[in-house]
Amino acid sequence: MTRMPLPDIKNSIDRVMHAVEGRYTQGMSPASLTLAFMDWLIHTAHSPGKLSEMRENFLRKYSAFGLWSMRAAFDPELKPFITSLPGDRRFSDPAWQRFPYNVMSQSFLLQEQWWHYATTGIPGVADHHENVVSFAARQWLDVFSPTNYPSTNPLVVEKAINTGGQSLMKGMQNLLEDVQHNLLGDADTQTSEFTPGENLACTPGKVVYRNRLIELLQYSPRTDKVAAEPILITPAWIMKYYILDLSEHNSMVRYLVDKGHTVFMISWHNPGPQDRDMGMSDYLRRGVMDALQAINHIVPKQKVHLVGYCLGGTLASIAAAAMARDNDDRLQSLTLFTAQTDFTEAGELMLFIDESQLSYMEDMMWDKGYLDTQQMAGAFTLLRSYDLIWSRIINEYLMGETPRMNDLMAWNADSTRMPYRMHSEYLRRLFLNNDLASGRFNVGDRPISLRDIRVPVFCVATQKDHVAPWHSVYKVHDLMNTEVTFVLTSGGHNAGIVSEPGHPRRHYQLGVQTAEDKHIPADDWALRHEAREGSWWEPWNDWLNTHSGEPVDPPPMGNTKADYPPIGPAPGTYVFER
Template sequence: MTRMPLPDIKNSIDRVIHAVEGRYTQGLSPASLTLAFMDWLIHTAHSPGKLSEMRENFLRKYSAFGLWSMRAAFDPELKPFITPLPGDRRFSDAAWQRFPYNVMAQGFLLQEQWWHYATTGIPGVADHHENVVSFAARQWLDVLSPTNYPATNPLVIEKAMNTGGQSLFQGMQNLLEDIQHNLLGDADTQTSEFRVGENLACTPGKVVFRNRLIELIQYSPTTDKVSAEPILITPAWIMKYYILDLSEHNSMVKYLVDKGHTVFMISWHNPTARDRDMGMSDYLRRGVMDALQAINHIVPEQKVHLVGYCLGGTLASIAASAMARDNDDRLKSLTLFTAQTDFTEAGELMLFIDESQLSYMEDIMWDKGYLDTQQMAGAFTLLRSYDLIWSRIISEYLLGETPRMNDLMAWNADSTRMPYKMHSEYLRKLFLHNDLASGRFRVGDRPVSLRDIRVPVFCVATQKDHVAPWRSVYKINDLMNTEVTFVLTSGGHNAGIVSEPGHPRRSYQMGVQTAEDKHIPADDWPLRHESKDGSWWEPWSDWLKSHSSGSTTPPSLGNADAGYPVMGPAPGTFVFEN
């Protein structure tokens, strides 16, 4: 029997320990967090001037707050001591303006303000470590918010009194049901009214190609004439594709088909342990390139509008760069939704990206061969802790409200896994080393450059994006040597993209930059472009039509003679993989 070499045994032991440990740390590296706090603590202790300022700031602020608190007990019109940050809705209700709740709320905001001051601006602390410490301080302080406790939340008290305590009883029932679902691991019954293929992902179409990694869906035409060039949509494989084909009223796929476009969609396989060695090259070759080849046989002699969403947009950018490098002219245009190509300012997700954290995450993935849904959800949940944790606790457990599920929430609960090799390469090469923007990302045996892309680009960013901040997405204007139409729309990473015509309170700004134009700083761009009410889908559809070569009769679904027969109805089989 062959024995494992000693170094491999030691390495395996370390990985097993880290993998088991990671289940209890939400995938966060204890070493990474410790390094950040030690950096902050040592430099703070070695900065007597800053310590003196912190002490003076504490005494001055809290002395003034004490005087304000005494006045607040008798003056209901007293102005707030601290104005909450934009977007902080925790204390927006009028009940928080009454004594003593106004003092509780203002005291908490003062505490937040002081800890932000204490964890930032320390001379010598690395920027990354400062961000980690400041973020961690906010997370711990969120636990102490008076909104989270029945005795200090006036809305909870008022509802309990009005319902004779029934709201608290219902909240306890909601809590027990959630505990039961988590212990049994069964499906969330809240999503039962939404079913894929029935009222989700239900635009008619056919699966016309399948390999180990993708199913390619071709949607049935609804118009007598269609634009000559078809559209290929590459969604992110971190979630199921049908965010772009939700309900009938907000399906981007249906909208495009009804506008006279031939639409193809990639539906990704949900990886298992046997897919652990699938890398970025597999997603490029078996995903985008195989799909393009199929489309070239189904719609021959026509170029393709390539569309990518989030991580799928980054992959589409890589594909377009590689094709431009190799003089492959099969693309007509490139459209990117909330897709980053330069990761130097990739937002608060960078809090979880450093060498220590990535090494730890690789050990966690090594255990199973993939990154599972719970481990991925941990980081996103922390980034939006109020929306995803505390607001739910308050509404469901303290106020006893029954959550109302919608199609976007049902899709969000239908997450997927990430293969070990691909996710490691993605985080290291793109997030950590920024290889794509730096011209170092290799496809095959040679690097690719975004500057080689010459087809027109339509790029969409969203104002409240916590995954791909719009200023990071905006950097594409500096990386490409072609015409870029940049759109900044209201909403977040998902809701800003699912922004169908008729959706209330939607707006966007749009501008065009050619290769000859001078650089406009990101913060200046919104000031120079008019805000328009409505959906950005409409100008995008017009843009696609303007970059098409006319109309033709709709192509057949699939092409059996060329080896691409219809393999079954949409939404296919991969979308049902758990």
């Protein structure tokens, strides 16, 4: 038997240890957290001036709060001692203004404020470590929020009284059912009422191409004439494609087809251990480029509107830049949804990106050959802990409410895995090293530059994006030497994109920057452009029509002569992979 070389044995031992550890740390590197904490602790201990300020701040604030608390017991009209931050809905209900709950909520907010002061502004602490420590302190404090306990949450108390305790009994039942499902590994039973091909992803179409990585869906025309140039949508491979083809009323695909566009969609394969060596080059070549080749045979002699969402948008940008470098003129335009091309301001997701954390994550992926769905979900859950953890505990376990599943929630629960090599390359080359924005990202054996892109660009960012903050998405203006139509829309990373016409309380801002225009800072851009009521889908459709030729007869569904026959009906088979 061939013996493994000694260095490989040692390396494997380290990786196995990290992989086992990662199952108990939710993928967080203990070394990364310890480095951040020690950096903050050492510099704080060596900053007597800051310590003196912290002590003075504590005594002054809590002395004033003590006086406010005594008044709060007798004055229901007393103004809050601390105003909640914008977007913080935890204590918005009027019940929190009554004594003693007003004192409880204000005391908690005061603790949050003081700990933010204590963990930031320490001279000498690295920015990344400061952000990690501040974030960790906020997460720890969230555990002790008065909203999370039956006796200190007035809404829970009131409902328990009004229902004779039945709400608490129902909450306990919900908790036991969830524990049972987790122990048995059952699928979420709430999502069973939503099934692709039945009440999700129902726009009629065919699978016209399949390889190891993608199925290419072509949707059936619904108009007598269609725009000459077809649309190819490249969704993120971290989730299933049908966020853009949800229910009939909010399906972007259905909207585009109804408006007279020929739409193609990439449906990604859900990778397993056998796909561990698939890298970014595979996703570019077997994904975008193979799909373009198939479309060129089905709709010959026509350029293509390339559309990318999130990670798919970053990949679409890479493809467009590589094609521009190689004088490949098959693109008519480029549309990006919440897609980052410069990762220097990638938001709180960067809390989980440093050399220690990536090395740890790589060892965890090495164990299985992929990053599984729970490991990915852990990071996103922490970023939105109130919405995804605490609000669920309050509503389902304390209030006894039965959760209402909708199509977007069902899609969100249908996540996919990430191959070991691809995810490692993506995080290192883009997030950590920012190679794409710096002109160091190689396609083939040569680097690409986004400044080579000359087709018009339509870029959409969302105001409340925790994955791709709009200030980061806005940097596309600095990286592309072409006309950029930029849209900032209400909503978050997903709900802001699924923003169909008729959706209530939707608005957006829109502006156009040509290659000759001077740079406008992001915040100035937001002040210069007025909000418009309605869905951004409508101006995007107008933009697509402006950059399309005269309407033509719909193309055939696939092309039998060119070896692209219809393989089966949409939504295909890859969408059902678990």
